[in-house]
Amino acid sequence: MKTASAPLLLRVLLDPASALRLRPLDWDLLLxxxxxxxxxxxxxxxxxxxxEQVPPGxxxxxxxxxxxxARQAKLTHWEVSRIQAALQxxxxxxxxxxGSAYLMAGLPASAGRVFGDVDILVPRDRIADIEAxxxxxxxxxxDDLDAYDERYYREWMHEIPPLTHEQRGSSLDVHHTILPPTARIRVNTAALFEDAQELPGHPGVRVLAPATMVLHSATHLFHEGELEKGLRDLFDLDALLxxxxRDPGFWDALLPRARSLGLGRPLALALRYTTRLLGTPVPAAGLQAACAGSPASQPLLDACYARALMPDHPSCDRPLTGAAxxxxxxxxxxxxxxxxxxLRHLARKAWLRLKPPPEPEPPATA
Structure with a gap:
């Protein structure tokens, strides 16, 4: 994407000092x-x-x-300790x-990274015990989980239904793999656990190894359908890469690891769009090897992602952004x-959007 045509937010994040030249109306739009x-x-x-040079407002x-x-970081440390205590x-x-992995591991990707829930990956054969x-x-x-939603999560998804803590109000997503079992990509789930690393100072809590962490981030973003947070997730990938x-061995390991997990295609998309949109430094040989054999639909994907990865704000829209x-x-x-x-799932979602809300119950009478 040409910098001059990029949304203001992207231009400033790529060149923060340029914010000092903004007018008041530009600041309003940027925020x-x-x-x-x-x-x-x-x-x-x-x-x-x-x-300190930014206008007061x-x-x-x-x-x-x-x-x-900063408050979210503090609360997340406590939340992770409670999860560890429950599962230990x-x-x-x-x-x-x-997000919680980047934060707890102290990675640069966690700087200013906000998120709504803690996500964990656990062995599928222990799900019943973990849930209990x-x-x-x-x-x-x-409370509003109906029979269809229950079946959707239990049979077709890569996680159990979302959990909320009754006192703290915190949200927890429990995954047993990183893509649904019905997905066209077959993830080597067992391999995800092979090189997981224990967090220093947090016994009993782990994070994915660097190459696997990048591949999970790529898989999450490029299998996501609602991309309102797409630019945030693309910046995650940029920061991780x-x-x-900086470790030369990382680039040597990344593509073989993608192939062993069955995630070569998400990696290719991640490298393609981080380099194109954010200027992420990727070795030319690694980029070429990862993107070799791109499908004939690539120009169409390029056009769609160039639009949909931008913030969901009218000022960021280009022609056909809605269609993308x-x-x-x-x-x-x-x-x-x-x-x-x-077809069945999309038809149901469409019906629920069109269905009128239920009539409120009449107040109880004495």
Whole structure:
């Protein structure tokens, strides 16, 4: 993407010092785009060296975002300790995923990274015991989970239904693999656990090894159908690749690891769009090897992702942005489900959106 045509938020994140030249209306637009993309705290981190030169109004919002991120970090450390305490008697060492993993491992990707829940990966053959332990420690399932949703998660998804702690209100997603078992890509799930690393100072809690962590981040983003957080997740990949890429051995291991897990295609997309949109430094040979044999539909994907990965704000829209988002939404479901199941699932979602809300119950009378 040409920098001049990129949304203001992307231009500033790639060149933070340019924010000092912004007019008041530009600041208003920048903050709105950042909020919609869940990138306000990341923007605040990027602008830290110049924060005192930022006009007072925007500076107030940026300071507040930094405080919110710091509070979330503190709460996440406590939440992870409670999860570990619940699962330790079972001998299960959960693997943290995504935002909580970056934070607990102290990775640069965690700077200004906000997230709504803690995600963990556990062995599928221990799910029943793990679920019982979490329920006993105060987590519970959503009240509005109907029979279809229950079956959807239990039979077709890579995780159990989301959990919420009854006292703390925290959210927990428990995964047993990283793609649904119905997906067109067959993940070597057993291999995900092979090189997981225990977190220093947190016995009984693990994170994925560097190459596997990048591959999971890529798989999550490029199988996602609703890309409102897509730019945030693309910046995750950029930060991971820049950080881990300082070790030359990382690049040698990345493509073989992708092949062993069955995740070569998500890796190719991750490298293609981080280099194109964010200028991520990737060795030319590694990029060429990962992207070899790109499908004939690649120009169409390029056009769709160039639009859909931007913040979901009207100022970021280009011609056909809505069509691009819809196409990637359908593509994500096509990647996750066989045709018959996909049609049934999309038809049900469409019906629920059109269905009128239930009539409120009349108040009880004395």
């Amino acid at each position: 709105r785009q950042a909020r919609r993309g869940l990138l306000l705290a990341k923007l605040a981190v990027a602008l830290k060296p110049w924060l 925007p500076r107030h919002h940026l300071h507040a975002a930094l405080m919110t991120a 008697p079972l001998g299960v060492a959960p693997i943290l995923l995504k 332990a979490l329920l006993a420690h105060g987590w519970s399932f959503q 820049r950080d881990f890429g 988002r819809l196409a990637l939404y359908v593509r994500s479901h096509w990647l996750r489900m066989p045709g018959g199941l996909l």
